[in-house]
Amino acid sequence: MTGQIPDIVTTAQMRALEQRAIAAGEVSGLTLMERAGEGVVKAIIAHAPEANRAVVLCxxxxxxxxxxxxxxxxxxxxxxVRVCALTAETLSAGQIPVGDAGENxxxxxxxxQGVYPLTAEAIRDGLSEGAVLIDALLGIGQSRSPEALLAPVHTASAEFTRLTRVAVDLxxxxxxDSGRWLCDAPFRADLxxxxxxxxxxxxxxxxxxxxxxxxxxxxxxxxxxxxPLITGPLCNLGKSGGHKFSHGHALVLSGGSGxxxxxxxxxxxxxRIGAGLVTLGCPRAAIPxxxxxLDAVMLTPVDTADDLATSLSDPRISALLLGPGLGLDARAHALVDVALRDTRPCVLDAxxxxxxxxxxxxxxxxHAGCILTPHGGEFARLFPDLSxxxxxxxxxxxxxxxxxxAQxxxxxxxxxxPDTVIAGPNGRCALHAALRERAVPWLATAGAGDVLAGLIAGLLARGMPGFEAAASAAYLHASAAQVFGPGLIAEDLHEAIPQVLRGLIAH
Ligand SMILES: NC(=O)C1=CN([C@@H]2O[C@H](COP(=O)(O)OP(=O)(O)OC[C@H]3O[C@@H](n4cnc5c(N)ncnc54)[C@H](O)[C@@H]3O)[C@@H](O)[C@H]2O)[C@@H](O)CC1
Ligand SMILES: [K+]
Known part of the structure; x- marks a missing residue:
């Protein structure tokens, strides 16, 4: 897949799009099916230019x-071409179903042409090394396990080592909609x-x-x-003019010594992401x-809720971050309480x-200025039923x-x-997908989540709206990991950010 990637559409959206176009008389279902088939054939020929034999599973x-x-x-x-169809028996008896699929x-x-049954023997006999095996069994209509349906397909295809396996639609x-497997052994496609x-x-x-x-x-x-897929930051990251206070002041609250x-x-x-100033608020005992x-990050003692309230009386503090290493004690609880009674943008993590x-x-x-960054376990604690x-x-x-x-x-x-979903309070949603070069498994390292929370807080401090800050931070975080590559530890993300920014701001 190259070039601009279109927005993702859900099953319901896809069906609605199709139905609207048909109802408006813009196109018929049969024409859509023909175009779909033409698109698959074009892709197969580009992908397997030498092939000239196929089994199509219908x-x-x-x-x-x-x-x-x-x-x-x-x-x-x-x-x-051999077609092995679930409907082989009825079709062979001359019973053609109504509708576009029946017409085809x-x-x-x-x-x-003939239609063969969906048995391992019939599939195997239609294949040879180098052939194309086309899965047109189920598409967006599937919702239950097709294990029995796939068993003969797996048995037959296991006998070949050089098949090109093509999935139609999915x-x-x-x-x-979920990307979850409906059975233990789904069809595995090359294309x-x-x-x-x-x-x-x-x-x-x-x-x-x-x-x-x-x-x-x-x-x-x-x-x-x-x-939309997030394929870049959602706001300009460059800095122009001003002094450090023009670029915001983030306050990060921390736990005690150690x-x-x-x-x-x-x-x-x-x-690193450009907040003009960052202050770490920690218990007085943890200041040394x-x-x-820390050098460029400033320190302020925050032992109590009152200390935090005093810090927040500075109107130049433009964003807060609470969570990483904060602890779960009474002080931590009181700080979260004070932070949430304030209306400033606030990242809540860990x-x-x-x-x-x-x-x-x-x-x-x-409130709407809050950005929550849960991983799976934290999400389950926040939303046990939904989870x-x-x-x-x-x-x-x-x-x-x-x-x-989020709503x-x-x-x-x-x-x-691995895929990061960003959802806003008004139903807006975007996805950072860990696909191909954006798949950065070495981001699964201790502290990487803390860096992500910090990036969001820094962008919020600079004045970026919450949704844009979260989406941009997800992109920058993965980009930094991509730039650094294998062996990454959380500290390396900071060092890779300037290179990421140079690339983005130059463009
Ligand atoms: N929606 C659109 O805009 C278009 C759809 N097209 C094709 O149509 C497909 C959707 O067609 P359908 O809605 O008929 O759905 P499917 O062809 O995906 O599934 C058909 C039916 O199979 C049954 N089924 C589900 N799970 C099963 C299982 N495990 N074992 C046996 N049967 C099972 C269900 O009753 C389902 O409705 C798309 O994936 C795409 O390939 C294309 O023709 C072009 C346009
Ligand atoms: K399919």
Missing amino acids: GKGNNGGDGFVIARLLAARGWQ ARRWLAAG PTGLCS TVTFHAPKPCHMLAEGPEICGALEIAPLGLRPEPGI RGGAARLAARAAL ENAAR DALTLIAGDAALRAHL ARMRGSGGPSRIDAATEA ELGVTLLMKG
């Missing part, structure tokens, strides 16, 4: 209908050709692992806004330790999230769950994971 629905179009178009190019089955049969065994726009499963959770290369075939439908590392990582990140480890999860009174003070639903079959995707959670709390929420 299901009962419209994904199967696409399969019959693909079979017809490949056969017209001189390919040796009819056209295939009318061309004098691999069978993958939930289109997935989807239509109009990527679906969440191509970007989320375990989906990318089984999609292979992703191609998007146009259907001629009008583009509509969906869920617990300051996480907050120091966050504070340095806030400074922090002073020995221990602050645990405190909020356990106290409805704190939760009640959350349990996510784990269930047919449950909400990470995109849907983050959107629901429920009226905050911006950044859900951490």
